[in-house]
Amino acid sequence: MRFNGRMRAIQISSLEGPQAAELVEIDEPTAGDDTVLVDVHAAGVAFPDALQSRGLYQYKPDLPYSPGAEIAGVVRSAPAGAHVQPGDRVAGLTMLYGAMAEVVALQPEKLFKLPDSVSFEAGAGLLFNDLTVHFALRTRGRLSDGETVLVHGAAGGIGTSTLRLAPAFGAARTIAVVSSDAKAEVARAAGATDVIPADGFKDAVKELTGGRGVDIVLDPVGGDRFTDSLRSLAPGGRLLVVGFTGGEIPTVKVNRLLLNNVDAVGVGWGAWTMTHPGYLAEQWAELEPLLASGAVPAPQPEVYPLERAAEAISSLENRTARGKVVVAVR
Numbered sequence: 585m586r587f588n589g590r591m592r593a594i595q596i597s598s599l600e601g602p603q604a605a606e607l608v609e610i611d612e613p614t615a616g617d618d619t620v621l622v623d624v625h626a627a628g629v630a631f632p633d634a635l636q637s638r639g640l641y642q643y644k645p646d647l648p649y650s651p652g653a654e655i656a657g658v659v660r661s662a663p664a665g666a667h668v669q670p671g672d673r674v675a676g677l678t679m680l681y682g683a684m685a686e687v688v689a690l691q692p693e694k695l696f697k698l699p700d701s702v703s704f705e706a707g708a709g710l711l712f713n714d715l716t717v718h719f720a721l722r723t724r725g726r727l728s729d730g731e732t733v734l735v736h737g738a739a740g741g742i743g744t745s746t747l748r749l750a751p752a753f754g755a756a757r758t759i760a761v762v763s764s765d766a767k768a769e770v771a772r773a774a775g776a777t778d779v780i781p782a783d784g785f786k787d788a789v790k791e792l793t794g795g796r797g798v799d800i801v802l803d804p805v806g807g808d809r810f811t812d813s814l815r816s817l818a819p820g821g822r823l824l825v826v827g828f829t830g831g832e833i834p835t836v837k838v839n840r841l842l843l844n845n846v847d848a849v850g851v852g853w854g855a856w857t858m859t860h861p862g863y864l865a866e867q868w869a870e871l872e873p874l875l876a877s878g879a880v881p882a883p884q885p886e887v888y889p890l891e892r893a894a895e896a897i898s899s900l901e902n903r904t905a906r907g908k909v910v911v912a913v914r
């Protein structure tokens with residue numbers, strides 16, 4: 585039996601990994617004077633959710649907590665004068681936990697009106713990665729028209745986001761690096777111009793680019809691929825350091841940067857948004873029209889029911905996820 589003011593949510597109460605995520609019933613949040621209440625329809629799953637469930641992420645919420653950094657849903661109530669109103673379809677950032685619940689309370693600046701053409705499932709799977717990739721390619725990577733972008737982990741959340749966005753920001757060619765045939769299909773569906781296996785990717789890049797190399801490598805994987813990524817850059821190229829799903833944090837011999845005139849560039853989107861008020865709104869002002877017009881296709885996530893949230897988070901940890909993963913909340 586459900587009572588008014590109660591909601592279903594996923595909670596993690598011990599740091600034993602994704603399998604600790606269980607469905608519970610808890611109190612709904614209440615709206616503060618300056619917060620918006622959202623009825624959540626779907627929540628995105630990202631790699632930090634898996635790390636957090638083992639206490640391995642830099643940000644560690646108090647236990648118990650609900651995982652998930654992003655949502656899509658419908659505004660239930662909003663403070664007077666807010667840019668969103670009751671009934672609006674929105675996507676939102678809970679950054680970095682709290683999304684897997686039927687109701688969330690968020691500051692208005694963390695909410696963005698969803699174009700009608702974007703479903704709740706797709707909407708829950710776009711902010712975290714698309715805004716990171718926008719920051720990586722535009723602000724940090726200085727992507728110019730006609731350039732070539734290579735992305736590692738191309739069938740993952742950040743990977744498919746890169747493949748969807750890079751052409752709209754001017755890339756003439758996208759090269760997707762993946763570990764299996766099934767993931768190659770996901771990368772092609774997300775728009776990759778070329779798909780190559782992770783093993784031996786440096787030689788494949790050389791062959792594809794006539795020995796020149798690529799202008800940008802966007803790297804959410806790290807580990808032992810790093811040096812070959814630097815070797816795959818054309819003169820003036822940029823290696824964008826986005827994450828370390830491969831586990832190991834690589835080191836770089838800076839003579840490689842000097843000898844080939846290439847950059848290794850850090851991409852810490854969350855930290856940037858905290859030191860640059862208004863940046864999220866600027867990003868959305870650029871991204872929203874591209875999504876609304878279809879110039880950037882919406883994500884096509886793998887959707888799990890809320891009851892299977894543990895499995896959804898596990899799929900990122902055990903490397904079986906294909907594309908962006910989303911949990912349907914209602």
Ligand SMILES: NC(=O)c1ccc[n+]([C@@H]2O[C@H](COP(=O)([O-])OP(=O)(O)OC[C@H]3O[C@@H](n4cnc5c(N)ncnc54)[C@H](OP(=O)(O)O)[C@@H]3O)[C@@H](O)[C@H]2O)c1
Pocket residue numbers: 629630631632712713716736737738739740741742743761762763764767782804805825826827828829830831851852853854900901902903905907908
């Ligand atoms: N810097 C920022 O601001 C920022 C923002 C958001 C996310 N991130 C980071 O970006 C990274 C990617 O996140 P995501 O949500 O896109 O993850 P994801 O959907 O799980 O994709 C990651 C990809 O990494 C590859 N991979 C290689 N070795 C792996 C391993 N040992 N375990 C798991 N995956 C492995 C996999 O591709 P293959 O199997 O094809 O190799 C997988 O598709 C994470 O480290 C996350 O923390 C950073």
